[in-house]
Amino acid sequence: MDTSSSLTALAQAAFWITIGFTITGACIAVFARNILYNVLGLALALTGVAGIYLFLGSLFIALMQLLIYVGAICIAIVFAIMLSRPLHLDTPPRPMPKVVMAVAASAVFFIGLAGVALKTKWVPAIERSTDYSVVTIGHMFLTRYELVFEVISLVLLVAIIGAIITAGFSRRLSS
Amino acid sequence: MNSLNTYLIISAFLFSIGLVGVLQRRNLIGMLISVELMLNGANLNFMAFNRFLTPEPVVGQIIALAIMGLAAAEAAIGLSIILALYRKMHSINIEQAQRLKG
Structure with a gap:
């Protein structure tokens, strides 16, 4: 009894620490001036979201999050930072009215969204299976949700070709 | 363990803070980072x-x-669009990419 309650308290503490990491990372990613800090904050926030996926019961999606977001997208953004303005120059000040209006608009949006989430009476489905295994995901991906799989493959192929053409043609035109 | 509302509030917060970034940044890469945060908020909602x-x-x-x-x-x-824009404009500040402005 005592051990189980202390384990629950430990899990609860881990949950809130994960959420703290996520929110801190998101704030760094948006409000820091140095673009390199932005990317590091993004990586922190995405790792925190992967931890939240673990609390939601899906190890597979958490690993995919680490692999795709933290491993691929953050590294690609670090490559693009080499094109940003030199880091040793001091940045121009932010226009204050723009920041205030952006924060106000987002605050209105957040209050609306949170109000809808809290007011709605969420009704869970009557029969719920608890099958989170990767085998089931694979079966469903190749049978009932085949279309999603094919469309994602097509989108990725088009994106790769488009990225190569966009980056390659401009080089030929400018040189 | 935790209720659904906790997760919904967290995902709404991630989406809103991404929205702040998209509205106020002038650096294209910064805007891209903010869009990633918004996508993660939506993803967390689904999960x-x-x-x-x-x-x-x-x-x-x-x-x-x-x-x-x-x-x-x-x-x-x-x-790749940022790459092409940088080769043309020698800057990735969106306030200088105004050639199509009417």
Whole structure:
């Protein structure tokens, strides 16, 4: 009894620490001036979201999050930072009215969204299976949700070709 | 363990803070980072509903995977556009990319 309650308290503490990491990372990613800090904050926030996926019961999606977001997208953004303005120059000040209006608009949006989430009476489905295994995901991906799989493959192929053409043609035109 | 509302509030917060970034940054890469945060907020919402409400917990995970694939494609296209823009303008500040302004 005592051990189980202390384990629950430990899990609860881990949950809130994960959420703290996520929110801190998101704030760094948006409000820091140095673009390199932005990317590091993004990586922190995405790792925190992967931890939240673990609390939601899906190890597979958490690993995919680490692999795709933290491993691929953050590294690609670090490559693009080499094109940003030199880091040793001091940045121009932010226009204050723009920041205030952006924060106000987002605050209105957040209050609306949170109000809808809290007011709605969420009704869970009557029969719920608890099958989170990767085998089931694979079966469903190749049978009932085949279309999603094919469309994602097509989108990725088009994106790769488009990225190569966009980056390659401009080089030929400018040189 | 934790209720659905906790996760919904967290995902709404991630989405809103991404919205702040998209509205106020002038650096294109900063805007791309903020868009990634917004996509993660939406993804977290899907996973929370998947955990607490749906009859089959497979569906939300498949949607989350699809969103991750779309985010990867979006990042690749966005970064190549930034590359092309930098070669033309020698800057990635969006306030200087005004050649199409009417």
